[in-house]
Amino acid sequence: MSLSMPTLADATLTLEERVATLTMNRHDVRNALTGTALVDDIVATSNWVNHTDEVSVLVITGAGSAFSAGGNVKDMARRDGDFAGDAAEVAERYRRGIQRMPLALEAVEVPIIAAINGPAIGAGFDLSNMADLRIASRQAKFGETFLNLGIIPGDGGAWFMQRQIGYQRAFELTLSGRVIDAQEALAYGIVLEVVEPDALMTAAMAHAGRIAAQPPKATRLTKRLMKMAPDMELKAFLDVCAVFQGMSHNEPEHLEAVQQMLERMKK
Incomplete structure (x- = not known):
């Protein structure tokens, strides 16, 4: 059973030796998940992976300097795009928009590896926590920064992070809104490994290859x-x-x- 590879708008997708690699490709907006088609691309890729027997591992990474900056703060300031309307309208837009991403990724049947090339902030941090394994460049930074903007983790971040690192540490990071570097993320168990920037994809693919070699x-x-x-x-x-x-x-x-x-x- 296999589906043809989806056509993506803001990301690229490749398949080699049973490893699918999804690269978010909106570096002009630091791979923001709102105001782009990246959520649509992630959902489409998740569905394709589940219906394609030739895929054993999904690797997700970002092009440019950031993994993902999360929500588009300029749209928030303008109350535009995903953030326009009254409380009920915004809630419905979340359900029909970014909240499709955690549901789709949680349902992915193959192991997911996040290769975190740069800052993963807000919903970008949450996206990384939706993976099974996280490999980080030394240039990566992580921040559950929603409270800094007077909002809550509306994409499920409060559900994912505490399952990764426990309630107390997840609570502190979420309520403080502070941004941590890759080494601190490694110490907390957020990432499995930290490597030099030019070794990131090699390290991620090494993990992917070992898994892809299994039945x-x-x-x-x-x-x-x-x-x-x-x-x-x-x-x-x-x-x-x-x-x-x-x-x-x-x-x-x-x-x-x-x-x-x-x-x-x-x-």
Whole structure:
């Protein structure tokens, strides 16, 4: 089962050796997620990944100096675009706009790696937290800066970050609105690794390649288990594991992997 690659407006998409790379390409506005088509592009890519068997990993990064600046502050100042209208109109625009992004990314069946090339601010920080793994350039900065603007994390950031680093640290970062550098993000467990800027994509692709080399159907099932586990009781979770394991044992990729293991054991 495969879909043709979507046509994107503000991002580029490539597929090589089972790794899809989505590059946000609105560096003129620091890859802002409002006032651009980037949310549409992310949603379209998420749907394509889930319906394309040739994809085992999705890497998301940004072109230019920023990963993503989040919301367009100039539009906020003008009460324009996504921020126009009364309370009900803005709420509905959020539901039909940026909130489609966390729902789409949370439903992506393959591992997601964020290669964070520069500042990830506000909704851009939240976007990075929607990935499963985060690799950061030393030039990256992170800020849950919504309160600095008198607004709340309307894209689900308060849900994602505390699942990554715990309630207390997420609370402090969100309520202070302070911006941290890549090394502090590494210390908090926000990112897995910090590398020099020119080594970012090499490092991200190394992680992607290791995952993409695994049996693809079992990889998708394993990600589903990892996502389900925190919200399930153990007995119910083990029942799901049993079903998924029964499926895995009956896949050709399992027998191929076993044969490869036996061959390696002979050496």
